[in-house]
Amino acid sequence: MGRVQSAVKNIAFGQIGNLTTQLLGFILRTIFISHLGDTLNGVNDLYTGILSVLSMAELGVGTALNYSLYKPVAENNIEKVKSYMQLYKKAYRVIGFAIAAIGLCIAPFLPYLVKQPEGVSVRDLTLYYFIFLFNTVSTYFVAYKYSLVNAEQKNYIQTNIITVTKMITVSLQIAVILLTGNFYAYLLTAATVELLQKIFVSQYLNRRYPYLKDKDVVPLSKEETGEIVNKTKALVFHKVGDVARLQTDSMIISGFINVTLVGIVGNYTMVLNSAANVVNIFFNSVLSGFGNLIATENKEKQYQLFKVYRFAACWIYGFSAVGFALLLTPLVELWLGEEKTLAFAIVGAILIDYYFKGDRIVLSNFKTAAGVFEQDKYLALIQGVVNLIISIVLVQEIGLLGVYIGTIISGLIANITKPVIIYKVILEKQVKGYFGDSLKYLVVVLAMFAAFVWIKPYVMPKTTILSFAVLFVVISVLFNAVFLLLFGRTDEFKYLWGIVSSKIKRR
Numbered sequence: 445m446g447r448v449q450s451a452v453k454n455i456a457f458g459q460i461g462n463l464t465t466q467l468l469g470f471i472l473r474t475i476f477i478s479h480l481g482d483t484l485n486g487v488n489d490l491y492t493g494i495l496s497v498l499s500m501a502e503l504g505v506g507t508a509l510n511y512s513l514y515k516p517v518a519e520n521n522i523e524k525v526k527s528y529m530q531l532y533k534k535a536y537r538v539i540g541f542a543i544a545a546i547g548l549c550i551a552p553f554l555p556y557l558v559k560q561p562e563g564v565s566v567r568d569l570t571l572y573y574f575i576f577l578f579n580t581v582s583t584y585f586v587a588y589k590y591s592l593v594n595a596e597q598k599n600y601i602q603t604n605i606i607t608v609t610k611m612i613t614v615s616l617q618i619a620v621i622l623l624t625g626n627f628y629a630y631l632l633t634a635a636t637v638e639l640l641q642k643i644f645v646s647q648y649l650n651r652r653y654p655y656l657k658d659k660d661v662v663p664l665s666k667e668e669t670g671e672i673v674n675k676t677k678a679l680v681f682h683k684v685g686d687v688a689r690l691q692t693d694s695m696i697i698s699g700f701i702n703v704t705l706v707g708i709v710g711n712y713t714m715v716l717n718s719a720a721n722v723v724n725i726f727f728n729s730v731l732s733g734f735g736n737l738i739a740t741e742n743k744e745k746q747y748q749l750f751k752v753y754r755f756a757a758c759w760i761y762g763f764s765a766v767g768f769a770l771l772l773t774p775l776v777e778l779w780l781g782e783e784k785t786l787a788f789a790i791v792g793a794i795l796i797d798y799y800f801k802g803d804r805i806v807l808s809n810f811k812t813a814a815g816v817f818e819q820d821k822y823l824a825l826i827q828g829v830v831n832l833i834i835s836i837v838l839v840q841e842i843g844l845l846g847v848y849i850g851t852i853i854s855g856l857i858a859n860i861t862k863p864v865i866i867y868k869v870i871l872e873k874q875v876k877g878y879f880g881d882s883l884k885y886l887v888v889v890l891a892m893f894a895a896f897v898w899i900k901p902y903v904m905p906k907t908t909i910l911s912f913a914v915l916f917v918v919i920s921v922l923f924n925a926v927f928l929l930l931f932g933r934t935d936e937f938k939y940l941w942g943i944v945s946s947k948i949k950r951r
Contacts, residue, residue: 465607466718468614470779472621473714477707477780479621480630483562486698486707487569490558491576493694493706494550512672513591514813522655523662525592530661531669532588540584547577557695559702568627575631579638586642589649589656605648609641674818692832693847700839708784709844711776712791716798719764747871748939754806754881755936759927761802762889765795767919770896774907786844793848799889800852800859803882807862814870823861827854888930892923 477485516524554569561569593601613634620629650656664672694706769792773785831854838846859882867875896919903918904911931937 465610465614466721468611468618469714469718472614472618473711474779475618475621476630477711479625480627481563482704482707483564484627484707485710486703486705487558487561487564487572489706489710490694490698490703491573493691494557494573495547495576495580496691512668517592526655526658526661527664527668529588529592529656531664531672532591536584536588540581543584544577544581547581557699559698559700561703572627572631575628575635579635582639582642586646589646589653592653592656593649605641605645609637613637693835693851696835696839696847697844700836701844705844708786711780711784712772712786712794715772715775716768716794719768720798720801743870743872747873748935750806750810750866750871751881752936752939753810754803754878755931755934756940757802757806758881758885758889759931761799762885762892763920763923763927765799766889766893766896766923767916768798769795769893770900770919771912771916774904774912777907778909778912790845790848793845793852797848797852797855800855804855804858804862807858807866810866810870811862814866816865816869819865819869820861823858827857830854830857888927892926895922 473485476488513525513528515521516528551570551573554573555566558564558569590602616633616637617630620626620633663669694709697709698706772795773788773791776785831850833850834853835847835850838849840846863878864875867873867878899918900915903915928937
């Protein structure tokens with residue numbers, strides 16, 4: 445199966461799974477807030493964020509090893525694959541125990557991280573946290589096996605397993621909330637289902653790749669191990685910096701404002717993440733294909749597909765950012781009520797970072813596929829420090845908006861520096877064309893946003909389901925029509941259209 449065919453299959457299964465789980469997630473969150481309240485909703489989101497921080501203990505080992513697997517998988521070198529997987533297994537066992545130890549050390553400090561937990565005792569906060577910790581730690585004893593599936597460009601296998609598990613988990617959690625209204629039962633239901641899933645995955649992948657159980661494995665050479673170690677060292681800085689920039693907002697909000705606000709912000713980010721997941725399935729599904737491409741194709745081919753990848757990101761993220769800027773707060777108002785909405789300035793700040801994140805995903809994925817980690821190994825660390833300093837200072841001066849100003853400023857550092865590295869090290873091209881395209885796409889997005897701000901009062905004078913639907917259709921049609929009119933003759937669009945049209949003809 446070729447790169448395009450694999451990517452299309454990964455995208456198709458990914459979108460079906462994502463739409464199913466996101467719909468169930470919205471239903472679950474609505475029932476959760478109604479029956480368990482905003483405080484526990486905030487605690488749930490906060491602990492999810494804390495465990496994401498703990499996961500930095502992975503420190504890029506998985507990324508480095510995934511990159512190393514692309515070539516032996518493409519060459520069907522089973523013995524080399526076995527050697528890498530043995531190293532991966534040992535590394536992830538160590539990581540699992542490390543996360544458990546760090547997690548236990550954090551537990552005594554939970555009362556300082558959770559501000560104003562109305563009606564929740566310290567004992568309950570601690571026990572809730574241990575259930576979250578168990579779920580995270582147990583993942584590392586199975587997750588390494590997925591790397592082989594993804595290196596074969598068969599991401600849909602992992603997607604399908606996760607989708608089925610999520611459907612079962614959410615359905616049972618909804619039933620548990622309605623029948624018991626107990627947060628412990630809610631958490632333990634998820635822990636039980638996910639544990640059974642991990643046991644199943646381990647056995648299934650052992651049957652699919654029986655050589656994973658072979659004990660006769662030749663260790664990697666010092667040179668091969670050294671290459672992974674060097675890449676992992678560089679990725680340590682990336683990982684720590686990313687965590688400090690991306691996973692600390694909920695802790696800052698909980699520690700300096702209150703934990704209930706974490707849940708209200710989480711309502712917005714859940715909607716955003718639902719859309720981002722739809723987009724990211726497309727981008728992440730072609731990542732393994734890029735690894736294969738970079739291992740086998742010339743620089744010009746890499747450059748052409750990078751431009752296509754980037755064009756698609758600017759179109760999709762531009763469209764969704766403009767749409768959310770006008771529709772996100774009305775959606776939350778219709779869903780949960782006006783009292784659960786945020787100020788426009790805060791929503792705007794969140795969406796500015798959301799738009800530029802589209803570029804960063806393209807850049808990071810391409811760099812990862814090429815195995816380029818060392819050239820900017822301090823960048824993410826600098827971003828993390830900048831984010832923490834600005835966010836902590838400004839949250840005390842201007843509140844929630846200050847947290848997201850720090851996120852925006854720290855994120856833009858990567859938008860400026862990463863293209864320079866990619867064009868110089870991987871593509872061997874001048875980077876000025878990239879920034880020219882960035883400005884061109886941004887001007888179109890801002891112009892369309894201004895136009896829709898002018899149109900909105902005429903289409904949505906009041907927030908109703910009908911006016912929401914009409915404005916959604918207007919934005920969808922006009923934005924994409926203008927983008928198509930302006931960029932429909934570009935090589936990037938022609939390439940994308942060629943893929944779509946070929947699929948239509950086959951049917």
